[in-house]
Amino acid sequence: MNRTSAPVDAPAPGVWEELVTAALLGTERRTPPGGAAGREAPVALLDAAAVETVRRRAGLRPARAAVRPEPAPEDARAALPAAAARRLALLLADRGGTAGGRRGTAPDLTELLPQWLAAANARGFAAPAHLLPALLDAARGRTDLRPAALAFAGLRAVWLARLNPDWRFALRATPGGGAALPRLEDEEQTRRLWQEGLFAERVALLSALRDRDPAAARELLVTTWQTERAEDRLMFLDSLRTGLGPQDEPFLEQALADRSRNVRATAAELLSALPDSALAARMAVRAGACVSVDRTHAVPTITVQAPRECDASMERDGVVAKAPAGRGERSWWFGQLVEATPLATWSGRLGGRSPGEIVALPVADDWQGELHAAWCRAAVRQRDPDWARALLGAPSAPEAGGPGAVSLAERAKLLGTLDAAERADWVAGFIAAHGLSEAFQLLGVCAVPWAAPLGRSVVDALDIARDAGSYPWSFSGVMGLAERCLDPAEAIHLDGLQAVPDESEHASPGAGGYWAEAFQRLVTTLRLRAAMAEELEG
Known part of the structure; x- marks a missing residue:
């Protein structure tokens, strides 16, 4: 049977706003439009809102279709081996943290992610497309991950960041928001970008040109130097550290008379390095x-x-x-x-x-x-290893840092002027003579993985601390460094340290169990790192 619906009257102007007001104030205080006060008023309000909702939707004009985004750029780098991709998914899924602060024997995957990314970047692999969102989420929460994560993600990170404001850090971290720089041989385009580009694009251009042709970069900077803002002059001047040489001296001498004190100080620092x-x-x-x-x-x-x-x-x-x-x-x-x-x-x-x-x-x-x-x-500024050795002194000296090092931070900086092997030997000697109590900063400047003598000196010092009944929590920082920096091949030498030791009467209560857990976790982490390296080799 066909039924003909009765025509619906056109709504009065402003009826939707009246319905919203009645809903907010309550029907006892405001009678819904077109209804009557009383017990039926709430039902009438809902009925009227339902009708008006349909009417509003029916009256909407279709919006203009959004422009379809350009396809994501292709990544020509080698595909990640399947086993390594599965490992990355596990690393990104791990959120770390342990109940009550006790870590147990499980490796801390969040601390292995930076090392995994560095190894993948060194091998030139491309990030799997399906893992890019999780990778960017991880980098969003950890600024220390961003350089390696964005390098691994490539230009697709910028493409995704333009679609999701949560990942806008990728645009800030990529000079020019991922915009391609002109070929440096194209002098006209280079000069146009320098004169008209955004600040980040200009910094990227100057840095790229300085890497390739220091003199050309300096000459480009000279063309606009007098009209640049002080904070921009400071950033541009800092780029001259790359490829710094005697030919930069005339320009830097002129910068000594700059209006900005910070610019003058930077110019003086650069000149003193010549x-x-x-x-x-x-x-x-x-x-x-x-x-x-x-x-x-x-x-x-x-x-x-x-x-x-x-x-x-x-x-x-x-x-x-x-x-x-x-x-x-x-x-x-x-x-x-x-x-x-x-x-x-x-x-x-x-x-x-x-x-x-x-x-x-x-x-x-x-x-x-x-x-x-x-x-x-x-010695640090001039990168002089002879003076660094003299100021460091012998690692076994009573003052340990030498007569000129007034802090562990300065000792670490002096060590940075030495080659990796000499640096590791000095720190190993320091630990052998003085233990681990002051070695944390010094270990941080040593190349990873640690050289065998350095790694064994750390393990020996940890073993001595355990036998002495020391609090294991005092060495948690060094143990964490060992998990990330000890050569995985050293795992075979640690099996004897995983058992719970007999506790002496002077030992901290429960320390033996904690030490056993710490060494078990160290061995497990080293073996995991070895497996990660094999997976990346394919």
Whole structure:
């Protein structure tokens, strides 16, 4: 049977807003439009809202179809082996954390993810497309993962980031938001991008050009230098660290007169890293006038006469006049002069002595700490291994860090000037003589995987600490480093450390069980790392 529906009256203007108001205030306080007050008012309100909802939807005009996004760029890199892809999925799915803070014997997969990404990038693999969202989610929550994760994801990370605001960090981390730079041989396009591009694009362009042709990059920077903002000049100037050479000196000398104090300081730092620069020579004259050898003592002694003022020429050459709180002005100025002086100056100034002989000289009037600390900074800035060795001293020395290292952080920086093998040997000697209590920062600058002598010195020190009944929690940081940095081949030497030891009467309660868990976890993690490496080999 056919039925003809009665026509529905057109809605009054504003009826939807009236319905919403009645729903918010309640039908006892506001009568729904077209209804009556009373017990039936809520039902009438819902009926009217249902009718109006259908009417509103029927009256909507179709929206214009969105533009279909361009296809994701192809990734020409080699496909990841299937076993390695499965491993990556497991690493990305692991959220880490343990109940009550006790980790047990299971490896911490979240700490292995950075190492896995570094190994995959070194082999030139492309990220599996189906794992890109999980990879970007992981990098979103961990800034330490972002460089390796974005390198592994490639240009597809930028493509996805344009579609999902949660991943916008990929656009910020990629110069120019992933925009392709012009071929550096195309001078017209290069100059146009330099003059008209976004700041991130210009930084990327200058860095790429500096890697390939330092002189061309500097000349491009000169063309707009006077019109750049101070913060931009500082960033552009910092790019000159790559390929820094004597040919950059005239430009840097001009930058010493810049309006910005930070730009002047950076220019001075770069010039002081050029041992034959005019600034280095000026600093050498100033510092040399402050340091001499007094031969009237039984043992030749270094004497220091710090500058009594910081004149305009010193400030122009990068010396900061105002000392930090708690520092004397004269010692502050003196330290800056020595730090910027070429280290080769001191042999001629101090009787032809070698760096080791100079460092061994006594220093009068409590100036030794300031002088040696400045030499430490100079050795790091000038990448001078001879001075670094002299200032580090023997790892077994009572003061452990040598006479010039005033902190573990400075010792770590000095070690960074040595090659990987020498660095590992020095740290192994330090641990053998002094244990692990101060070795954490030093281990952090050693190449991974650790060389065999270094790895065994760490394991031996952990074993000694366990036998002594020490709190295992005090060594959790070093144990975590060992899990990530010890050579996986060392796992076969650790089987005897996985058993629960007999606890002496002086041992911490329950320490034996914790030590056993820690060594079991170490062995399990090393074997997992070995399996990961095999999977990446395919």
